[in-house]
Amino acid sequence: MKVRVVKRRTKSLYTRSRIPGVDWTVNQYVGCAFACEYCYAKFLTRWKDYGRWGSWVEVKTNAPELARKRVKGSVVMSTVSDPYQPMEAELKLTRRVLRYMDKRNELSILTKSPLVTRDIDLFKLFDRIEVGLTINGFTGREKRLFEPLTPVHEARVNALKTLKEAGLRTYVFVSPIIPEITDVSAVVEDTRDFADYYFFEVLNLKAAGKEFQGLLREEYPESYTVLTDDEKFGEFLWELKKEIKSLGVKAEGIETHRRGWEFVEL
Template identity: 35%
Template structure:
């Protein structure tokens, strides 16, 4: 969808695309439904308890889904085998409401919407081709009315919330009103190729907004050596799952204790991990046992939102 902050633009390398072209092309996996059918047919019963996420790098309900109906086809295959594990959707698109009939027929299904702001003007200049933020909030409410559990992904957490705290409180309040049961949060990734893209969209913004992103860029550079990837369970709270690397194995509740420095081996191991509920990126050293930080999974509720909002501001 060409979002300015998106770090997934590296995925185009396998097709010979540069990061600057991100959002200007689309490759359709036309055989996705057929592959899903084959994989489900040979999947052992013991493996069918895992969570299936559609999807993490690209949106499963982009505009062309109305033509190709690949996500709907995959959901139909999951229904055909009565897949007992959790089927989790993550999208920015209201097109997901088209598949309410299939989602409600699955044993376990939930839908998440990425919502980074309540301001449609902000969502338009940061998420150029994505549906407006207000439409996503309405979609969450519609899904809840249909009896489908929902969650929100505030990713990335926009830096200008640090200077305009009322915007963050408003976002949390609107999410609660929409009926979400939990939320994931993620730091903004400001690697060079993303900074170059962000500089273009921030050029005409107020000075305080530009300054907030500049400060976030500085902190991002300072913390780059201590940043770690964590896999967070979402059914009973947030905890880092054990992950093995070439040097160490860590089993530490999310936000407690310290994590080893991320390295290339850790990245490869992360990609090999199976059965994870969700992934969130978080900066090392920003949490304490008593203070949940950005990246934590938080149950919904006005009091919890207020408490978490304050913790985010302190971080």
């Protein structure tokens, strides 16, 4: 699928965060060519009239110069895009932003792409940095239906390993966790040697949008039922919590949105 590139200048790069424990977010791209069917950032199409989610990416051309601004606190990159989506290989916008950011900031990066390993040299210049890979273990039919354009599982695991071997602090964002589909134990077993900690997120069915809800209801009715039935969801969450605790890894907890935003401590 050809992706439309929308170039624009912006007034600021650092945005105050609504994420608990995070002060600032940075999005040098808006939109994502990985075009995951469940992506929560699809809500942006209400204001960005460029077409279907995944068919366009907004590029903030002056992001590197804006990255020079000094802000205090923690920074997350990125929340409405992937900083290492395919066009980054050519544009190197994320790399230029990293080059000019204040290295005293505490920085957390999250991506699905092995391209992230390209910038290890810059990561090492930061006083405090962590780099995470979103890994959900989707293969075969699930990958084709949910995120056909993303890097494969093995590539993400290998990228995590490379980052860890370079001496960086790493984490795995296990998301989305979909009942009957996501094998949490398998993801942990594949990555436990390369991750400092884990964060687990159950699919936010509402934020995934009506199109994905229909897809899940049709193709995986049992999964859909668990996510929409209070009693079944409660049982699933209880079992998931037990499973994660039994794995013996450091975990921040489980994020879930079934009954409003909820953070489940382990």
